[in-house]
Amino acid sequence: MTSATGARTASAIHDELGHPVVDADGHWHEPVAVFCDFLRDEAGAAAVDAFRAFNQRRHRWYEFSRPERLSQRYHRQGWWAEPTNTLDRATAMLPKLLHERLPELGIDFAIVYPTLGLVVQRLPDDDLRPAAVRALNRMTAELFAPFSDRMTPAAAIPVQTPGEAVDELRFAAGELGFKVVMLSGAVTRSVDRDGSPRQYLDTLGLDSPYDYEPLWSACVEMGVAFTDHGGSVDWPSRQSPTNYVFNHVGHFAEAQHTTSKAILLGGVTRRHPDLRFAFLEGGVGWARQLLLDLEGHWEKRNLAALLANLRPTNVDRAALGALYDTYASGPAAGRFDEIWATSPSSINAFTPVDEQAGRERDDMDDFAPGAFESAEEMVEELRRAFWFGCEADDPMTALAFGHDFGPHLDAMFASDIGHFDVIEMAGVLPEAWELVEGGKLDPAEFGRFTFDNVVRLHGGMNPDFFKGTVVEQTAADLLTD
Numbered sequence: 001m002t003s004a005t006g007a008r009t010a011s012a013i014h015d016e017l018g019h020p021v022v023d024a025d026g027h028w029h030e031p032v033a034v035f036c037d038f039l040r041d042e043a044g045a046a047a048v049d050a051f052r053a054f055n056q057r058r059h060r061w062y063e064f065s066r067p068e069r070l071s072q073r074y075h076r077q078g079w080w081a082e083p084t085n086t087l088d089r090a091t092a093m094l095p096k097l098l099h100e101r102l103p104e105l106g107i108d109f110a111i112v113y114p115t116l117g118l119v120v121q122r123l124p125d126d127d128l129r130p131a132a133v134r135a136l137n138r139m140t141a142e143l144f145a146p147f148s149d150r151m152t153p154a155a156a157i158p159v160q161t162p163g164e165a166v167d168e169l170r171f172a173a174g175e176l177g178f179k180v181v182m183l184s185g186a187v188t189r190s191v192d193r194d195g196s197p198r199q200y201l202d203t204l205g206l207d208s209p210y211d212y213e214p215l216w217s218a219c220v221e222m223g224v225a226f227t228d229h230g231g232s233v234d235w236p237s238r239q240s241p242t243n244y245v246f247n248h249v250g251h252f253a254e255a256q257h258t259t260s261k262a263i264l265l266g267g268v269t270r271r272h273p274d275l276r277f278a279f280l281e282g283g284v285g286w287a288r289q290l291l292l293d294l295e296g297h298w299e300k301r302n303l304a305a306l307l308a309n310l311r312p313t314n315v316d317r318a319a320l321g322a323l324y325d326t327y328a329s330g331p332a333a334g335r336f337d338e339i340w341a342t343s344p345s346s347i348n349a350f351t352p353v354d355e356q357a358g359r360e361r362d363d364m365d366d367f368a369p370g371a372f373e374s375a376e377e378m379v380e381e382l383r384r385a386f387w388f389g390c391e392a393d394d395p396m397t398a399l400a401f402g403h404d405f406g407p408h409l410d411a412m413f414a415s416d417i418g419h420f421d422v423i424e425m426a427g428v429l430p431e432a433w434e435l436v437e438g439g440k441l442d443p444a445e446f447g448r449f450t451f452d453n454v455v456r457l458h459g460g461m462n463p464d465f466f467k468g469t470v471v472e473q474t475a476a477d478l479l480t481d
Helices: 010-015 032-043 045-058 066-072 086-093 095-105 116-120 128-147 162-175 213-222 244-248 251-265 285-301 303-309 317-327 336-342 353-357 375-385 395-400 425-437 443-461 472-480
Strands: 022-027 109-113 151-156 180-183 187-193 196-202 226-228 277-279 386-390 410-413
Touching: 010 095, 010 425, 022 410, 022 443, 032 045, 032 128, 045 128, 086 095, 095 109, 095 128, 095 151, 095 425, 109 180, 116 128, 116 151, 128 151, 128 162, 151 162, 162 180, 162 213, 226 251, 251 277, 251 285, 251 375, 285 303, 285 375, 285 395, 317 336, 375 386, 386 395, 386 443, 395 410, 395 425, 410 443, 425 443, 443 472
Parallel strands: 022 109, 109 151, 151 180, 180 226, 226 277, 277 386, 386 410
Antiparallel strands: 187 196
């Protein structure tokens, strides 16, 4: 069976797989007018007006001249971030139509994430944000309720404070019945330093001004994985006033590289071994690089290595002085005592060696919060606790299964239907199948990619996750194997 262009269709590929396909991350487009009704019911007409005003401010880029954009650093946003294929557009807007079309797309069961939710869970207004998130989650739960055999939506969860996050998580998972929650692993905050505001990233798991332990515990209690869908498009490294591609490329990977380090090095996975984390839309290439970098940093910067190789007082002053006097020339000759007194370090200039050595502290061990005793133990913790959403057109997915760079990583098929990455929904599974046709994955690895890994992520947190769905028995067999 082929399409009009000669390519095999998604349904034909699906029928030959021998296993179901679960989409770990598609998107729908919420009806804004309906959302405003729910927001009005939640917080009144003033909240709707405030939400409308916020969205209008977001697009002020178009009001300015190029010099004004450059001088004010209004960063370029996407002119249009949603496909215009009419059928696919309707499919992304209407849960009933998506439910009907899933077999055509070669997908048995879909986890559907918000689009508007990416905006509302980051609203800066501390009063508007929780109301908007609550309204969105109420609307989503109601509109998706009839289609739970093939789809489950994700609730938006704001993380600006742990209290706000826990409140909405308990409401969404406990009262509305959500089985998936969408969070961000970082919050942009500001602090006053020497009389001037300074922005920084609070990565929740490490050095946060708040205690996020209640959030990690609530996820475990409610049986939901921490699925991080945060990006970095508003970070300082992505503020081009003229080029959206510059701002967009790699932004999920950059954010998730940052937040995953905080979760791992902050010891979150060790304190909450039953909690699973998923990082969506960023692929797995960054994670493979992170794994290798952490191994390398352990070798050079675990506490024993620091003291053995980098302690300032390890330097033999007499031997260094003899070498200096022998080889120094020109204006550097004969000045060793002066140089030693100011510091032989170019990085820590004007700090004498004894003073540098005196900075040794009990908190020098960067790996202590995770209680890691070896690089292998740290790598295994990353591999055990983290899952990675990979889009169909990402060739780097193969790195998750290759053994040349270390142990396998749990990559998941994440369609991203509904967003500009997917020009045609029916082409997503065939595009992913190219990994097999090109010899990058074998069929068994493709099975883990499109079914096993996402089932273990969510089913491992909630054994009833797939109960009542079209993949219930196959998922149960996998989880009890």
